[in-house]
Amino acid sequence: MLPAAQDTGPVDGRAELIEAFRGELHAHCYRMLGSPHDADDAVQETLVRAWRGLARYEDRGGIRPWLYKIATNRCLTMLARRGHREVPADLSVEATQVQPYPDGRLEWARALTPEARVLAREGVELAFVAALRHLTAAQRAVLLLREVLGFSAREVAGLLDTTVPAVNSALQRARARLDGLRPEASQQRTLRLLGDRAVRELAQRYATAWEQGNVDAIVALLAEDARYSMPPLPVVYQGRLSIRAFLVEVTTARRWRFLPASANGQLTFGTYRWDDDRGSWLAAGLDLLAVRGSAVTEVVSFLTADFPSFGLPTEIAGQPAR
Known part of the structure; x- marks a missing residue:
């Protein structure tokens, strides 16, 4: 589970408050989409929407969950536009649908503890990102928000506009689907x-x-x-x-x-x-x-x-x- 970056508290209208989260949001969108270029688009739109919504933002738990709500839903929209496709069982073949991620994009993680930096890198490993593509978009979002980012089931339900039972069910299905697909060791x-x-x-x-x-x-x-x-x-x-x-x-x-x-x-x-x-x-x-x-x-x-x-x-x- 990745720790939360330092939340800057109540929003005062400064763009710097949301810009500080660009790096970790990009890693999240890459996990969701499998492409750093698509992640660029998702993050850019996320930050634009956040900047425009700052005046209406109400601090209910911090700015970080709000940004992840915008980013995750943007990724879900992009995935829906791609349409459904059959995913091959062979992870090596599946890796052909995932693009590599520059480690330079993880500069934001340098401020974390050594253990948290390792977790940040594990979260973008090729085999893990490829394995995520065996999940539905909703399962992927729930798994990442719960197990990688550490949001509670109640928080994830709020981020995805669903219920806690629905979140728990999606997480259970995601874990079952990934059994045997995850690499043996990071x-x-x-x-x-x-x-x-x-x-x-x-x-x-x-x-x-x-x-x-x-x-x-x-x-x-x-x-x-x-x-x-x-x-x-x-x-x-x-x-x-x-x-x-x-x-x-x-x-x-x-x-x-x-x-x-x-x-x-x-x-x-x-x-x-x-x-x-x-x-x-x-x-x-x-x-x-x-x-x-x-x-x-x-x-x-x-x-x-x-x-x-x-x-x-x-x-x-x-x-x-x-």
């Missing part, structure tokens, strides 16, 4: 258990193996049941043998360079392929790695990621590494 907790040095060494070995075209070294870092996907392509490679065959093809045909990045609280790399015609490295994908123990269990390589939003260049001048 990536944040896994990386903390490994320790900074072990995480750096794992990342370095993985990047070096790719840059050297050493397929055996890459495969050695993978769990037996590892997955590899490349959104928006629907293909998913399952298991070491399947992934190895794919790696032989891509490492033989191209040369690669990896730059460390940060997304969804996970090990992340910006990957670049050498282009002879341009004489430079061109952005290829944003790779997010899931780790269990000291093995990589999943790689999701977003082929259409917005590199600048992750602090990465789209092109690197220089010579091929090999």
Whole structure:
């Protein structure tokens, strides 16, 4: 459960009172919508509506619940406009419908306690956000408001204009639906258990193996049941043998360079392929790695990621590494 950011008390008409919540509202809208760009739209409209409503606002429990009411209902409206679609049972395939989230968006969490910062990062982990898409929009809203943000059932009922029994029922259904879909362990907790040095060494070995075209070294870092996907392509490679065959093809045909990045609280790399015609490295994908123990269990390589939003260049001048 994330703690409440400091509530500034009675509203006095200053826009700063609601602007201070932009960061945590954005993370909430990302969890609801699965897209940082859609979250941008939802938060912007939330803040505009809040600014316009400040004069009529009555302080009944603080400004934070009021803002979450506006933001959540805006997200529900956006989800309703998308319409219903069947969600595949395979979480790796489902991850193709979720976009990566820059860790830079979590700057607001730096003011929280260390434990709360970990919870904030856990809340945007790729597998968790992908799992949320197996819920109805209402179930998703209730689960996030209750279990991530820590609002009471009575508060959530007020935020969603429903009843406490309806909130409890939706939460029960959401929990049941997510059983077996949530990752076994949080990536944040896994990386903390490994320790900074072990995480750096794992990342370095993985990047070096790719840059050297050493397929055996890459495969050695993978769990037996590892997955590899490349959104928006629907293909998913399952298991070491399947992934190895794919790696032989891509490492033989191209040369690669990896730059460390940060997304969804996970090990992340910006990957670049050498282009002879341009004489430079061109952005290829944003790779997010899931780790269990000291093995990589999943790689999701977003082929259409917005590199600048992750602090990465789209092109690197220089010579091929090999």
